[in-house]
Structures are given as C-alpha cells and as structure tokens.
Amino acid sequence: xxxxxxxxxxxxxxxxxxxxxxxxxxxxxxxxxxxxxxxxxxxxxxxxxxxxxxxxxxxxxxxxxxxxxxxxxxxxxxxxxxxxxxxxxxxxxxxxxxxxxxxxxxxxxxxxxxxxxxxxxxxxxxxxxxxxxxxxxxxxxxxxxxxxxxxxxxxxxxxxxxxxxxxxxxxxxxxxxxxxxxxxxxxxxxxxxxxxxxxxxxxxxxxxxxxxxxxxxxxxxxxxxxxxxxxxxxxxxxxxxxxxxxxxxxxxxxxxxxxxxxxxxxxxxxxxxxxxxxxxxxxxxxxxxxxxxxxxxxxxxxxxxxxxxxxxxxxxxxxxxxxxxxxxxxxxxxxxxxxx
Amino acid sequence: xxxxxxxxxxxxxxxxxxxxxxxxxxxxxxxxxxxxxxxxxxxxxxxxxxxxxxxxxxxxxxxxxxxxxxxxxxxxxxxxxxxxxxxxxxxxxxxxxxxxxxxxxxxxxxxxxxxxxxxxxxxxxxxxxxxxxxxxxxxxxxxxxxxxxxxxxxxxxxxxxxxxxxxxxxxxxxxxxxxxxxxxxxxxxxxxxxxxxxxxxxxxxxxxxxxxxxxxxxxxxxxxxxxxxx
Numbered sequence: 124x125x126x127x128x129x130x131x132x133x134x135x136x137x138x139x140x141x142x143x144x145x146x147x148x149x150x151x152x153x154x155x156x157x158x159x160x161x162x163x164x165x166x167x168x169x170x171x172x173x174x175x176x177x178x179x180x181x182x183x184x185x186x187x188x189x190x191x192x193x194x195x196x197x198x199x200x201x202x203x204x205x206x207x208x209x210x211x212x213x214x215x216x217x218x219x220x221x222x223x224x225x226x227x228x229x230x231x232x233x234x235x236x237x238x239x240x241x242x243x244x245x246x247x248x249x250x251x252x253x254x255x256x257x258x259x260x261x262x263x264x265x266x267x268x269x270x271x272x273x274x275x276x277x278x279x280x281x282x283x284x285x286x287x288x289x290x291x292x293x294x295x296x297x298x299x300x301x302x303x304x305x306x307x308x309x310x311x312x313x314x315x316x317x318x319x320x321x322x323x324x325x326x327x328x329x330x331x332x333x334x335x336x337x338x339x340x341x342x343x344x345x346x347x348x349x350x351x352x353x354x355x356x357x358x359x360x361x362x363x364x365x366x367x368x369x370x371x372x373x374x375x376x377x378x379x380x381x382x383x384x385x386x387x388x389x390x391x392x393x394x395x396x397x398x399x400x401x402x403x404x405x406x407x408x409x410x411x412x413x414x415x416x417x418x419x420x421x422x423x424x425x426x427x428x429x430x431x432x433x434x435x436x437x438x439x440x441x442x443x444x445x446x447x448x449x450x451x452x453x454x455x456x457x458x459x460x461x462x463x
Numbered sequence: 464x465x466x467x468x469x470x471x472x473x474x475x476x477x478x479x480x481x482x483x484x485x486x487x488x489x490x491x492x493x494x495x496x497x498x499x500x501x502x503x504x505x506x507x508x509x510x511x512x513x514x515x516x517x518x519x520x521x522x523x524x525x526x527x528x529x530x531x532x533x534x535x536x537x538x539x540x541x542x543x544x545x546x547x548x549x550x551x552x553x554x555x556x557x558x559x560x561x562x563x564x565x566x567x568x569x570x571x572x573x574x575x576x577x578x579x580x581x582x583x584x585x586x587x588x589x590x591x592x593x594x595x596x597x598x599x600x601x602x603x604x605x606x607x608x609x610x611x612x613x614x615x616x617x618x619x620x621x622x623x624x625x626x627x628x629x630x631x632x633x634x635x636x637x638x639x640x641x642x643x644x645x646x647x648x649x650x651x652x653x654x655x656x657x658x659x660x661x662x663x664x665x666x667x668x669x670x671x672x673x674x675x676x677x678x679x680x681x682x683x684x685x686x687x688x689x690x691x692x693x
Contacts, residue, residue, distance in 0.1 A: 168688040170536070174679075177540055181547050181675055195552065211537055214503050215544045221507050222548025226521040458511055461504040 126199035126450055129223075130443025131184065133216030134208025134236050135267065136167045138179040141439035142191035142198075146447030147246050151190035152433070152440045155179045162306045166296060167266075173211035180219045187439070195227050200455070202232040202446020204239065206463035207267075213462035221458060230455040232446040236437075237263055237270070242277055242448065243430045243441035244401035251428060260397050262388045264412075265404035266292030266307070269338045269384075271391045274401070277448045283391050284336035291380055291406045294340035298376050301344075301351050303363025312373045313409055319374030321411075324350060326379040328386075336387055336394075340380065347376050381412045385419050392425050399426045407435040466556050467668050469525025470517070472510060472549070473660035476502045476542035477534025477562040478653030484660040485513035487523070492516055493657040502541045510545075524553040526672075528663025530562035530654060532681040533581060533589040533610055539680035547675055556672040558663045561681055562654050564604045566629065567593035569658035576607060576626030579651060580618060582633050588618045589683055592626075601669070604662065612683040619644070 125145030132139040136157040142150040157175050161167045188195065203220035205213060224231050241261040245251030261272045261280070269286040289297070292309055299308030304315060326346050329339040349356065351366055363369065384406075392400055400420060406412065407429055420427045434440055449455075471486040481502050484493040494509040496502070514521060529546040532539045543559070550557045563579045571577045571593065578592040592608035613621060618638040622628055628644070629651035640648065 164688045170686050171688065173536065173540060174682075174686075177544060177547075177679055178676070180544060181551050184551070211540065214537065214541050218503060218507075218541045218544035219548040222545040222550075223552045224548075225507055225511065226524065226549055226552035228521070458507045459504045461501055 126447055127193065127197055128232070128443040128446045128450070129184070129187065129198045129201045130439035130446055131201065131203040131216045131220045132437055132439040132442045133176045133180065133212050134204045135212060135437060136161055136172050137437040138176050138183050139437060139439035140183040140187035141443045142187050142193055143440055143443035143447065146444045147252060149246070149440050150193065151187045152438055153183045153186045153190065154438055155183055158307055165300060165306050167209070169209045169211055172209055173215060176212050176215040180215055184219070184223070198227070198229055200230040200232050200446065200450050202234050202442050202449070204236045204442050205233040205460065206235060208236055210462055217460060217462045221460060225458060230450065231460055232449050232454065233456045233460055234442045234446050234449065237268060238278070238280060239441040239445040240265070240403035241272065241274060241280070241401055242445035243434045243438070244403045244428050246434065246440070246444050247431060248428050256399060258397055259399035259401055260388060260392045260395060261401040261403060262384060263404045264291045264384060264402070264406035266290055266296065268404060271336060271388055273395055273397070277445070278452060283395070284338065284387060286338040286340065288339050288341040289344065291338070291340060291384060294344050294380065295406070297344050298347050298373070301348055301360065302366065302369055302373060309406060309409060312377060313411070315370050316374035316377045316411070319368070319370030319372070321374040321378035323368060323371035324375035326375055328379055328383050336391055338383060338387060343376065343379055347372060377409070377411055381409070381415045384412060385416045388416065389419060389423060389425060393423070398424065399428065402427065402429045403435065405436045408432040465668055466526045466672070467664045470514065470519050470523040471526040471528070471660060471664050472524060473528040473656040473663055474506060474510070474542040474546060475530040475562060475565065475654055475656040475659045476506065476538035477530045477532045478538070480653065481506060481538060481542070482656035483509045483513060484656035485510065485517055486660055486664060487517040487519045490517055491657065491660065493655065495655070502538045506541060507545055521549070522553050524549055524555045526556050526558065526663065526667050528558045528560060528659050528667070529678065530565060530659055531559040531679070532562055533583065533683055534562060534653070536680055543678055543680060547678060550675055556667065557675055557678050558667055558671060559673040559678050560659060560663055560666070561591070561610055563591045563610060564593055564606070565654035565659040565662055566651070567595055567604050568662040569655055570629070571595035573597065576623055578623045578626060578628045580622065580628060580630040580634050581651065582631040582637065583612055586615050587612050587684070588615060588634060588638065590618060590621050592623050601665065610681055610683055
C-alpha cells in the first residue's frame with residue numbers, strides 16, 4: 124500500500140502543506156515563509172509567527188490539495204508536526220489538522236520535526252528507499268538545532284551529540300548581525316563569504332576536552348565579535364562599511380562552522396562504524412558545508428545523502444513523507460493529540 | 464435551506480474553563496472542559512462526544528460559532544484553528560463573535576447594561592459594554608462600547624455609570640474602584656459555549672457569517688516587537 128498523506132508543518136516561521144504518496148512521491152509542496160516579516164526584527168517573533176500561521180494555514184492546505192489534483196476523500200491520513208517548536212505556532216497546525224481530519228474521518232499521525240528533517244534527506248534518492256541505508260548517521264543543523272543522531276531505522280533515532288550553546292543557524296544569524304547583514308543570517312553570510320578568503324582568519328574550532336562529540340559556537344561568535352570591534356572592544360559596533368575585510372570575516376567564520384560540523388559528523392560515523400551520513404535542516408543549504416562534507420566523506424569512504432535546498436528548510440513534504448513511515452507502523456493519534 | 468438546519472457547533476476558549484456546544488435536530492448539548500487541562504487536547508474530543516450523543520456525524524456540520532475573545536491568545540488560536548479546519552472540511556460557515564457578547568446574552572436581562580473588565584496583564588485591562596435588546600422583535604446584543612485595551616490607570620473612567628460590572632477578581636484593586644463602583648461589581652467568568660451557540664445561531668439565521676480568511680482573535684492592542692539594534 125502506498126498511502127496518500129496530507130502533511131502540515133507550522134513549528135516555527137513557515138506555514139506549509141504537502142501531499143506525498145508512499146512516503147516518497149511528492150505531489151505538491153506549498154510553503155508560506157514569514158522570513159521577510161521577521162527580518163524586520165532580526166529574528167523570529169513568536170507572537171507574530173502565531174498570527175501569521177492562523178491566516179495562512181487554510182490557504183496552504185487548499186493550495187497543496189489543488190496542486191496535487193487530489194480530493195480530500197483521496198487522502199489516507201493527515202500528518203502534522205507536533206514537536207519541537209514554538210508552541211503557539213505548533214498549536215495552529217495541530218488544531219487545524221485535527222479539525223480537518225475529524226470531519227473527513229482520517230487518521231492523524233503526529234510527526235517529530237527533527238525526525239522528519241532526517242527523512243527528507245532520503246526522499247529524493249533511489250538508495251533512500253533501500254532498507255540497507257539504515258543504520259546511518261544524521262547531522263541536523265538549523266536555526267534551532269545542531270545535533271548528530273545515530274539512526275537505526277527511519278523511526279529509531281539516538282542523539283549522539285548536540286550543541287552546548289548556540290545552534291549553527293543561530294550563530295550565522297548573530298554573526299550576520301555583527302557584520303550588518305540581513306536576517307536570516309545563513310544566506311546573507313554565505314553570499315558575502317563567496318567574495319572572501321576562508322583562511323584569512325584562524326577562528327577557533329570547538330573540540331570537547333574529553334574527546335567526546337559535540338558542538339559549541341559561542342566562542343567562535345565571540346571571536347568574530349572581537350575582530351569586528353578591533354581595538355575599541357568596549358565601544359559600540361562599527362557601521363558595516365567601517366569593518367575591514369568583512370567578506371574575509373564572513374568566509375573565515377563560515378569555514379570554521381563547516382569544519383566543526385564536518386569533522387564531528389565523520390568522527391561519529393567512524394566511531395559507530397557506519398558508512399552513510401544524512402544531512403538535514405536549514406543550514407544544510409549551505410554550499411560550503413555540502414561541498415566540504417561530500418569531499419571529506421568521499422575521502423574516507425562515507426556516502427552522503429542530502430535533500431535539495433527546497434527540502435532542507437522547513438517544509439511539509441518531510442512531514443507527509445515521514446508520516447507515511449509512522450502510519451505503516453500504526454503510530455497514529457486520537458483527537459486528544461496536542462502539541463508539545 | 465438555512466445554515467442552522469444542519470449540525471451547529473460552538474467553541475469558546477477565551478478563558479478557563481473552555482467549553483463546546485452542539486445543536487442538531489432541535490437538541491442542544493454542552494460540555495465544559497476540565498479547567499486545569501489543555502484546550503488543545505480536550506476541545507475536539509469534547510465536540511466529538513457531543514456530536515455522537517446527538518446521533519449525527521462531523522460532516523453534517525453547517526455552522527461553527529467561535530468566541531474571538533478578548534482572552535488568552537493560545538486558547539483563542541486553538542479554537543479558531545480548529546474551527547477553520549472543521550469549516551473547510553465540512554464546507555460549513557463560520558461565525559466569530561466577541562466572547563463578551565455571548566456573556567451578555569447569557570447573563571444580561573433585557574435592557575440591562577453590562578460592562579466587562581478583564582485583566583489583560585502588562586498593566587492593562589480590556590473593557591467592553593453591552594446591552595441585551597430587542598430589535599425588530601428579535602433579541603440581540605447591542606454594543607455600547609466595543610472591546611478596547613486600556614492602561615489600568617484609565618480603566619475606572621471608562622466604566623459605564625449604570626448597570627452591572629463583571630470583572631476579573633484582581634481588577635477592582637488594580638484599578639482603584641471606589642466603594643460605589645465596587646458595589647456594582649461581580650466576578651466575571653468565561654462565557655459558556657451554549658450561550659455562544661444560541662447567539663450565533665440567531666445571527667446565522669439572519670444571514671450573518673465570518674469569511675474564513677477574516678476569522679481571528681480580537682487583537683486589541685498593536686503588538687510591537689523589540690528590534691535588535693547594532
């Protein structure tokens with residue numbers, strides 16, 4: 124059976140719906156991004172996110188059904204992100220999904236946002252459908268998460284490492300702010316970094332003292348701050364045009380982040396004795412990270428699967444896709460489903 | 464056929480306890496949720512129970528009436544998002560009604576003026592005044608003063624000079640109500656979904672509805688986020 128799922132995602136600043144058949148065949152994907160609205164404030168404002176989700180939730184569901192050319196009666200189940208995320212945002216998607224599913228008499232499938240991101244890395248690849256893909260290592264990097272998982276199956280994950288402070292995407296946002304670049308920081312830092320020398324500054328790369336796995340980006344961010352401020356450490360930040368070598372700072376920062384992410388991921392693969400790595404989350408869009416991971420993984424005989432950029436950032440394709448896997452295991456929920 | 468001839472639902476979650484009500488084939492039922500439990504987990508199961516007890520099915524829904532507050536944004540969004548999902552799936556109409564109007568429908572005598580003052584936190588209150596009236600032979604709620612957010616210091620000056628005042632327990636102290644005003648006060652509780660349903664059905668029968676794109680909580684105060692400065 125290849126069930127047809129409606130997926131709904133509203134955990135942060137994207138309202139999204141998608142129709143996916145059999146966990147892999149993408150019939151439609153609609154994403155309403157709030158990024159431009161939050162950019163005015165330099166980060167996601169939860170109250171504004173909740174207001175926007177409420178306005179957009181029905182239009183994105185309608186459009187996803189229209190684009191896919193399916194009727195509600197054709198849908199076998201409704202998958203919805205229930206955790207983790209902004210609670211006021213999650214509740215909009217969960218409540219709308221419950222109301223819709225209740226009327227149509229469809230099962231509800233609660234989906235973990237991070238597990239859905241990991242599934243997204245397999246969806247567009249032939250080998251992603253193979254049971255031999257598992258177990259594998261997954262690196263999940265976004266504005267809210269930076270973790271490495273051991274994935275024994277599409278529904279069995281063990282976290283091996285996580286950031287001790289900022290998420291990688293959060294570090295990009297903060298450094299973008301220091302450099303006078305717009306939010307979201309990932310794309311804007313990367314654009315500027317293309318003009319710079321990634322070896323111009325030797326920024327610190329985090330390594331745990333006990334040799335364990337893990338990330339930390341706060342020291343790196345502070346190192347960039349010191350470089351930006353130059354000799355006037357106590358004073359205000361200089362205007363962007365007064366920062367010398369801004370492109371070099373961006374490139375060197377980006378290189379340091381990528382080095383840490385790639386190294387720790389490959390160490391995790393080696394320690395676990397696994398030959399496949401998945402990468403997911405918004406930061407997985409980063410071109411330098413994708414290239415470095417591919418190159419260094421190939422050198423040690425590790426295969427890397429990554430989603431196309433459209434499915435790295437938050438979307439509902441991954442929710443509907445992973446929902447099908449959970450549905451096959453009977454992991455549905457009743458009307459008492461809540462966001463966590 | 465009138466929109467009220469099908470299954471009509473009402474969801475009121477502006478405060479605690481939240482409640483749900485349903486009407487089908489001349490019978491109305493209501494459930495009041497357990498106050499301590501989450502709206503999100505309990506609202507739809509309560510609606511489902513009501514519908515089953517009435518002997519019908521969700522796709523018979525023709526109208527969903529929802530309280531729009533003022534009140535907790537979380538509860539209101541759960542109620543409104545649920546209503547949106549139900550309405551779209553059942554091709555039903557929606558009707559958003561400020562929750563104070565339902566309270567006046569439930570508690571106000573004909574001609575009586577009711578002022579409702581709720582603690583909005585952040586040094587503010589929300590205040591609205593309503594009168595239950597008969598217009599063209601039909602009972603209605605006249606809005607004397609539309610819901611507004613006020614700083615605590617200004618609230619007393621906006622309370623109507625007549626009628627009952629329904630207030631959150633903390634409000635008279637916060638706003639420094641004098642004894643004569645206190646004597647007109649009684650403690651407010653959230654409106655019941657049964658009253659919201661009755662008022663909503665009366666209005667829907669007269670052709671009122673809220674387009675789904677316009678169904679949202681009452682936002683009485685502009686939300687101004689802090690901008691990060693360099």
